[in-house]
Every structure is written in C-alpha cells, then in structure tokens.
Amino acid sequence: MKLFDAAWAPSPRRVRVYLREKGLDIDRTVVDLRSGEHLQSDYLKINPRGQIPALLLDDGAVIDDSVAICRYFEWQHPDPPLFGRDAREAGLVEAWLRRIEGDCYAAAVSAFRNGNKAFVDRALPGEWPPIAQISALADRGRLMWTAFADILERHLQGHPYVAGDGFSFADIAAIVAIDFGIAIKLADPRDRPAIARWHGELSARPSMSA
Amino acid sequence: MKLFDAAWAPSPRRVRVYLREKGLDIDRTVVDLRSGEHLQSDYLKINPRGQIPALLLDDGAVIDDSVAICRYFEWQHPDPPLFGRDAREAGLVEAWLRRIEGDCYAAAVSAFRNGNKAFVDRALPGEWPPIAQISALADRGRLMWTAFADILERHLQGHPYVAGDGFSFADIAAIVAIDFGIAIKLADPRDRPAIARWHGELSARPSMSA
Secondary structure (H helix, E strand, O other), rough: OOOEOOOOOOHHHHHHHHHHHHHHOOOOOOOOOOHHHOOOHHHHOOOOOOOEEEEEOOOOEEEEHHHHHHHHHHHHOOOOOOOOOOHHHHHHHHHHHHHHHHHHHHHHHHHHHHHHHOOOOOOOOOOOOOOOOOHHHHHHHHHHHHHHHHHHHHHHHOOOEEOEEOOOHHHHHHHHHHHHHHOOOOOOOOOOOHHHHHHHHHHHHHHHOO | EEEEEOOHHHHHHHHHHHHHOOOOOOEEEEEOOOOOOHHHHOOOOOOOOOOOEEEEOOOOOOEOHHHHHHHHHHHHHOOOOOOOOOHHHHHHHHHHHHHHHHHHHHHHHHHHHHHHHHHOOOOOOOOOOOOOHHHHHHHHHHHHHHHHHHHHHHHOOOOOOOOEEEOOHHHHHHHHHHHHHHOOOOHHHOOOOHHHHHHHHOOOHHHOOO
C-alpha cells in the first residue's frame, strides 16, 4: 500500500491529519504540485484524475479521493471513531462534511482557481479538458465563503464541535478548508468568536501540524 | 421520525430509491418545490438550509442532506450493504460518490441553475443571500457533463457497476444525476454503449420508480 501525498494543498492535508489522529503511519510518496508532477504521465498512470491524494492498494486498486481514503482506514481502524459513533452521529458528520465540501471548500477553490493567473484554462483541479476561468465565479466564491462562515459561527455558538458533541472528521474537513481559505487571502473567519474558540482548540491538537 | 420529501428533484429521489432498496417505509411529508414551500418560514424552521430532503429525528435533530440520511439508515439497517461490503469497497464507493457529486451532479446543477430564468439571483439551491447567475458556468457545466460521461463510459466498459462488482449507493447517485441531466436536456449519455447497458439494467430495478 502506498499513499501519494503533496505539500501545502488541502486535500492531502485532510488525510495526514486523519492518519495522525488514528496513530497510523503509511508508506508515502510525495508528488510535487508546483512542477506539475501530478499531471505528468508517470502519476497519471497511477491516478488518471491527476489529483492528490491517492491510495494505491496492494491489489492495484486506487482510491483517488481524500475522504474515501479516510473511510477506507476507518473501516479497518474504527477506534477512535471519526465518522460518527452511532447512526445519528454518522448522519450529522456526513451532512456537515458534504456541506463543508459544497459550500465552504468549494467556495475557496472557486475563488482560488478562477482568480489566479497560474490556473488559466485549468479552472478545475486535476486532469480535465481546458476549463476557462470565470472571474464572476471567484466573486461568488468569496460571497459563499462569508455566508458559510456566518452559518458556522451560529452553529459553533451552541456546539463544541462541527458535528455536535465530539471531535470528528467534519472538524478536520472544516479546519482544513478554513486554513486553506486564510492561506489564499479570503476573509479570515476567525474574527467571529465561536469560530476563533473552535479554531484555537483544534489547532492545538498535535495532528494539525501534519 | 419524519422524512421531508419532494417530487421530481434529484436529491430526494436518491433517498427514496435507497429506502426502496432497503425495504424501508418511513413517514413522509411532501414539500412543494414549485410553489417555493421549501423557502417559506414553516419549512425553514425545520431545515434552515431550505433544501429537500431532510430527516427530522425524534430528539429534534435534523439531518439535512440526502447522502447523510442514507448513511443514517445504513448504520441501523446494514443489510444489504450499499456503502461497501469491506474497507476496499467502502473507499471505492465513497470515491465515486464524491466524484459523481463534484463532477457530474454539480455539472448538471450548474447548467440548470445558471441557464434558467426561474433561478435569477437564486443560482445556488436552497437558502442563500442573492446569488447571481453566471451564464459561462452553465457552459462549463455542459462541458463537465460530457467529460464525465466519457470517463464513466470507459469505466463501465470494464465494470458491471460504478464502484466495481456490486450494486451500491454510487450507482444510485450516478443514475439519479444522469436522469436529472437528461430531464433538463443535457446531452444524453446513453448514446455510449456501456452507459446504455448499465442504465438499462439499473432502470429495471423496482426501486428506480421510487
């Protein structure tokens, strides 16, 4: 088994934080995003999507998505549970996870890929036909980003963690998306008190330096 | 427990098909999307996101996402497993599910909401600040739609189902997204032979009329 990893980018960070929380150490190869190694033929033979992370299993199958890689490990190493401890939590973790992906992380990616000269005709991450940038989509991304921060703030005023009482993968997804947004200079949501409290507590976990 | 359901729209259909596959019959209330009942205060008190489906639990918690609702039931009714039978399948189902959501279903929603006069300033589904339509995003949606269909076709040439050997929730997500795209007049991907074979077999399942 081998994990294809990359520096800086949010999706591989989700997996590294998750593995650290689980105490798992997996054989890794680091792919260089800056030189475009993820879009060159050696890597595309492994993962035709041209995205990082990817997990190559011993039977040759490839799991080509960060959350899917974590769910693979969750099945094999259920403790501590990070995708919910019962049906109710499993539902709430997944609902928040999908909302973070669609409303928060997608907002940051929209702003980043459509408003950055490095991504002309590569407005979607990974291997696609040429996809033109849409500057209005960068604006929409910033609007979604702020709207989501307001929603998360109200939610965290009544809950210690994103999916409720316990730390879960929804927290990992949320903080990785938020740290990515801050890194690319979107409005810093930590000017909101509940997000500041939650972000500070989470950032103190050793896994977050992964 | 009560499920808030709606006619025609793809996300509630995912849940209905899933429940039929599991043989589960859940108390339902149908919300009328055409008259905008999902964006009126009675429903927003239950689900502030203004989206359908939502599952109201007996303790008052609300699971406000279609896939999350199915994962809730999967925990309580694991047989037949629809999110994978082992770690490998759990990973592959989730990877395809997230790819279908981000590359196929999102493409159809982009084309639909940004290219339809009914959604002026409501270019994102559910309760948001005013979000302007972006006509170039409708074009991007159509491009993504066709690129994904080509990828799915190559994949289904070597696999009976989306996530591999067995029917799973990834098939439900894919056929619901594809039927939605066909309904809104995107290019019909069933002109590709492997997609036509898979779509025909799936459509014959009794659950698909749900």
